[in-house]
Amino acid sequence: MTRRKVKLCYIADDSKRKVSLKKRKKGLLKKVSELSTLCGIDACAIVYSPFNNQPDVWPSHNGVQRIVSQYKRMPEMEKSKWKMDQDSFLRQRIMKSNDQLLKQRKDNREKEMTDLMFQTLVGRSLDPFDMMDLNDLGWTIEQYLNDIYKYQSDTNNMMAMVAGSSSSSAAALLAPPPPPAAQAPTPDHGVMRNVGESYQGAAAAAATGSSSTGRFDQMDTQQWIMNLMSPQASFGGDDMMLPIGDTCHTPLWPNNFLP
Amino acid sequence: MEKMIKKSCIGRQKNVLVKIPKKNHLQVTFSKRRTGLFKKASELATLCGVEIGIIVFSPANKAFSFGHPDVESIIDRFLSRNPQHDSGVNRLIEAHRNANIHELNMELTQVLNQLEVERKRGESLDKMKKAGRKQCWWESPITELGSCELEQLRMALEELKKNVAEQATTRILVESTNTSPFFKVNAYENETKPNDQIRL
Helix, strand or coil, X not given: CCCCCCCCCCCCCXXXXXXXXXXXXXXXXXXXXHHHHHHCCCEEXXXXXXXXXXXXXXXXXHHHHHHHHHHHHCCHHHHHHCEEEHHHHHHHHHHHHHHHHHHHHHHHHHHHHHHHHHHHHCCCCCXXXXXXXXXXXXXXXXXXXXXXXXXXXXXXXXXXXXXXXXXXXXXXXXXXXXXXXXXXXXXXXXXXXCCCXXXXXXXXXXXXXXXXXXXXXXXXXXXXXXXXXXXXXXXXXXXXXXXXXXXXXXXXXXXXXXX | CCCCCCCCCCCCCCCCCCCCCCHHHHHHHHHHHHHHHHHHHHHHHXXXXXXXXXXXXXXXXXXXXXXECCHHHHHHHHHHCCCCCCCHHHHHHHHHHHHHHHHHHHHHHXXXXXXXXXXXXXXXXXXHHHHHHHHCHHHCCXXXXXXXXXXXHHHHHHHHHHHHHHHHHHHHHHHHHCCCHHHHHHHHHHHHHHHHHHXX
């Protein structure tokens, strides 16, 4: 069967339309039959072609009559709840497809941002980014860092659990807590997490790269820029900050990162 | 292809044409196939200009129906076996209805096209991610990194975060100083020029 994209409008060409009609009608009746058998339910179909007063039906004239009677006996409320025509059906399809579209766009944005994060990590300039991109990028980095903190913390716990108290210092050496950066959120480093905390959960969260729970919510990204505006954001005074003109034209860390 | 229920999604299976034994599977199949059936009916009506009526009873005995122009008129036509009266009013109503349906189909087509574009973009982004992971060790999943590498990555990311924050604050600063004073001066200058020209 050829997977050609079908154009959703009336087929003008008579012969093509007749061919399509024959194929599709056959396919449709087959589908009704399958639905009925697979799910053990009653169903019927009635198709009136333009120049034929006799309809094509499934299962049979009598079968249709029976089901139609069954249908007519139902209370009006029940029927109208699930009654559809082209208008209502197409609107529903449009709505569903729109939801899918939004979700796909969101997912793509996340993937794009993660990729950009890695690019800027190895020296791509931040200059051409607009505010929205910077916002999303900052948020993505933060989520990724959170995953790292969590993973490191959990790994510490695991090692401590396995090796006993004597090697807790060794475990601490392996992943020292990050410097108290002004803007970094402070998860409880150096404080032993609950031993009972699930490692699988953390590993799963970390393995997705960027956080699986966070999304590019309006709220979250706005909050990130708000943190930025807080009094902790100093510029010029702090040794660790770069001079403004020098932002990211050259990579800031040893060439280990460059291939 | 939508995945309806993540846990019990077993993908495509060959359907043996007997009633599905498992209740959950049956319900899922019913929902999916019913929607697919109505979609086929909608396409048939649009593409080939047929009138159609479908009635389906769910496992819980709910009556789902799809009809073009509407189920009731199709049923009446079927039961009475009389040819339709094709009055002028009817034709006008039908024309309006078809125009509306055409609009909706165009809108749907547009959304579906956009969806296709985004899906393809998603696929290429996935490819990039995969390739990146092969080439650069720091793009590997966090759990696959050694503790030393992880530490390096962490520090680099923290540095990057600071830079991004700085870029952002710089931009905001620059933007806020660019308003009012300069703008007003420029406007005043532009106002005087035409007058000068007229005098000449």
